Amino acid sequence: MSSLNLYHLRKTLDAEQILICFNGPLSRSIIEEIGEAIRNYLRTLEGSENRARVKDVFSVFVEQTQNIRHYVAKVAEDAETESRLAEATVVIGRAGDDYVVAAGNLIRKSDFPGLQQHLQHLDGLDAQGLKQLYKSVLRAPRDSDASGAGLGLIDMARRARAPLDWDSVTVDDDHVFFSLRVTV
Numbered sequence: 001m002s003s004l005n006l007y008h009l010r011k012t013l014d015a016e017q018i019l020i021c022f023n024g025p026l027s028r029s030i031i032e033e034i035g036e037a038i039r040n041y042l043r044t045l046e047g048s049e050n051r052a053r054v055k056d057v058f059s060v061f062v063e064q065t066q067n068i069r070h071y072v073a074k075v076a077e078d079a080e081t082e083s084r085l086a087e088a089t090v091v092i093g094r095a096g097d098d099y100v101v102a103a104g105n106l107i108r109k110s111d112f113p114g115l116q117q118h119l120q121h122l123d124g125l126d127a128q129g130l131k132q133l134y135k136s137v138l139r140a141p142r143d144s145d146a147s148g149a150g151l152g153l154i155d156m157a158r159r160a161r162a163p164l165d166w167d168s169v170t171v172d173d174d175h176v177f178f179s180l181r182v183t184v
Contacts (some may be wrong), residue, residue, distance in 0.1 A: 016093060018093040019093055023090075025086040028069065057092065061090070061103075066152065086105075087105065088104065090104075100183050101181070101182050101184060102180065122157040130157050130158045134154045137154060164181070164182060166181070
């Protein structure tokens with residue numbers, strides 16, 4: 001890290017309109033601490049007149065980070081794999097008048113097609129379709145070993161002001177780095 005130029009990093013973050021950036025292992029306590037910092041920071045930026053917007057950004061941040069934590073808990077076979085998969089990058093920035101909440105982490109390459117299919121399905125639904133799907137999933141019976149109700153991506157799509165944006169970069173034979181961006 002001796003050659004890291006923090007001024008250059010800051011200029012890059014400013015140029016990309018990045019307000020908050022985290023890179024490292026996500027734990028429950030990290031999510032809570034960053035979440036509280038985000039809420040306070042956005043309240044300062046937005047003021048009290050726009051609480052709904054602050055809530056949407058905060059909710060999308062929580063959903064994205066919890067999805068990463070749940071995924072890691074579900075697929076990690078050992079401590080080394082858990083540590084590798086828990087490494088994530090989370091960014092909150094501006095895009096014009098909107099906020100963008102982006103998160104990325106390693107996932108198994110074999111899990112990406114199903115995730116992509118689900119995201120494409122959500123992308124094809126309008127507001128009413130997302131609402132109906134949300135209610136349907138909420139009412140459906142859950143597996144006893146499920147870490148959540150499966151509502152996170154649907155909720156993010158409902159809060160989004162633009163279609164969900166995702167991509168993947170192949171990291172090795174078994175993993176891709178999956179990134180999801182939600183415009184709020």
